[in-house]
Amino acid sequence: LLVQLIWWYFAFPVVIQGTGRWLNFEAMANYQSNAIFTAVTGLTICYGAYMSEIYRAGIQSIPKGQGEAARSLGMTHFQSMRHVVLPQAVRVVLPPVGNEFIALLKDSCLVSVVAVADLTRRGREFMAVHFNPIEVWTMVALLYLIMTLFLARLVSWVEKKTHFER
Numbered sequence: 001l002l003v004q005l006i007w008w009y010f011a012f013p014v015v016i017q018g019t020g021r022w023l024n025f026e027a028m029a030n031y032q033s034n035a036i037f038t039a040v041t042g043l044t045i046c047y048g049a050y051m052s053e054i055y056r057a058g059i060q061s062i063p064k065g066q067g068e069a070a071r072s073l074g075m076t077h078f079q080s081m082r083h084v085v086l087p088q089a090v091r092v093v094l095p096p097v098g099n100e101f102i103a104l105l106k107d108s109c110l111v112s113v114v115a116v117a118d119l120t121r122r123g124r125e126f127m128a129v130h131f132n133p134i135e136v137w138t139m140v141a142l143l144y145l146i147m148t149l150f151l152a153r154l155v156s157w158v159e160k161k162t163h164f165e166r
Contacts, residue, residue: 002110005042009033009114039111047104054100058093059085091162098155102148109144119143 013033020028062085070080112121123140127133 001042001046001107002113004046005038005110005114008042009035009038012038035111035114035116038114039116042114043104043107043111046107047100050100051097054093054096055089058089058096061092062088091159094155094159094162098151098159101155102151105147105151106144 010033013031016028016031020026020031059081066088067077067080067085070084071077075083108118109120112118112124117125119140123136127136130136
């Protein structure tokens with residue numbers, strides 16, 4: 001993920017500028033990277049791939065007979081997915097999706113490498129002014145712990161709400 005963030009921040013603008021010069025397109029030739037764009041793009045591409053695999057596995061975990069039964073009742077493929085397969089798949093994918101959201105929260109500190117002011121970067125800036133690293137890093141760690149525990153409890157609560165017997 002860190003390599004992706006660095007690539008999007010440093011190499012992607014060079015590719016766009018080179019393409020702009022090659023096409024004689026002035027707007028592309030003067031492209032400058034935006035730190036927020038870099039952070040969002042890097043995290044989205046990385047975690048989007050993980051999420052798509054989680055949802056693919058969740059949908060494939062539902063027996064094919066479920067969709068076939070829905071289609072035999074006259075539902076279209078879209079209707080059978082929406083009303084029969086996906087509600088069952090959501091229950092299956094909820095724990096790994098929650099796990100990925102927690103990992104995304106933890107990995108969000110990596111965006112400070114590309115100049116996005118997140119919690120880690122703000123802690124570093126505060127420490128540079130006040131010269132008390134133990135207290136600052138303890139507070140940053142506690143804030144990450146609180147956010148992680150909140151997300152874990154939220155996912156657990158949603159799991160309990162969606163739990164039903166087959």
